[in-house]
Amino acid sequence: MNDIVHDPHGGLPRLIEIMRRLRDPKTGCPWDIEQTFATIAPYTIEEAHEVADAIERQAWDELKGELGDLLFQSVFHAQMASEQGLFDIHEVADTMSDKMVARHPHVFGDESRDKSAAQQTKDWEAIKAAERAARAETRTLDGVALGLPALLRALKLQNRAARVGFDWPETAQVLDKLVEEARELEAARDRLGHDEIEDEIGDLLFVMANLARHLGVDPEKALRRTNAKFTRRFNQVEDDLRARGKRPQDSDLAEMDALWDAAKAREKSD
Structure with missing residues (x-):
């Protein structure tokens, strides 16, 4: 029987086996063996950005490889979880499948598909809100991932707050706030310490993200x-x-x- 590791058409089972062997404490790769969730997480974020970069450049010949790199990150994390008795890659896939089926009752259930994209988005958010409630995430901003790029997280935080009415009704008010924050920084830059300047810059960037949101622009x-x-x-x-x-x-x-x-x-x- 041929070793699946050397089967060019081994697909996902081949990748899973490669990862298992890389982490084998006796015969695996020393670097892979010593990694943890925390040390691999930055690579996962980097690979996701490289996927986005290939798409942005329409580098379709590179996209397959970049998606493979990102898939490998999921397999890596799942292997480490399996070693700790937490879950394995098959449970990861099942969790995602369960989530997609639950969030698309108009495709996999008995709900009508006769709805607009806007209504589907509203329904999607309602389902996600119910999922957060089931996880005891009862606050409006609970569940917005800390590991997101800062501008993207600012956008998601603002969107969440806006859903419960905490938002400026007019773009002009956001522009006024932007001017106010810029003037505060200009007035105080010569007397503020580094931490205070960093805080003011953060305020300015947060308002910029809010302005982008009001104008329908993705700041990232x-x-x-x-x-x-x-x-x-x-x-x-x-x-x-x-x-x-x-x-x-x-x-x-x-x-x-x-x-x-x-x-x-x-x-x-x-």
């Missing part, structure tokens, strides 16, 4: 888009400097700023 997506734009334009600045026989450290702000403006103008003309 908006910032990723700006990061990509900055990278693209700065790369062009470096290319233009290279054409002059220079590196950024050989230049100055005035020259690089002029090249930046030129790169920006070329983008807009294209």
Whole structure:
């Protein structure tokens, strides 16, 4: 019988077995053996972001591999849980299947499919609220994951609060708050300590996330888009400097700023 580890078509059972052997305390990989949930969690977050990055770039040839990396993270966590007698990968899959069936009664139950996307979203939130209640998460903000990127968590916290009426009714009020927070920071920056400045910056970013929400914009997506734009334009600045026989450290702000403006103008003309 062939070893499933070397079967190129072994699928998920092959990956599960590979992970089991990597963690074998006698014959496995020393690095894999010493890992814990806490040490692997940052890699899980990183792999999820790499999936999102491939999608953002429409790099479909890379997406399969990135999804595989993310799947491996789930298998890794499940293997560690299995070793501790908590659960295994099959229970993980069953839990997800149970959740999807319960949250889609219009597909897997006897509810009508004749509903709008908005109504389905409302029903989905009602089902999730019932699930949180069953877990004794009775407060409005309970269950919003601490490990989310900060901007995304701010958005989710604000959405939760808005559902119970804690929200500005008009975008203009959010803009006023944004100006207020910026002025507070400007007025106090020379007399505040580092922790206080960090607190004020946090307030400013939180209001920015709220403004994005009121305008129907995903702040994480908006910032990723700006990061990509900055990278693209700065790369062009470096290319233009290279054409002059220079590196950024050989230049100055005035020259690089002029090249930046030129790169920006070329983008807009294209």
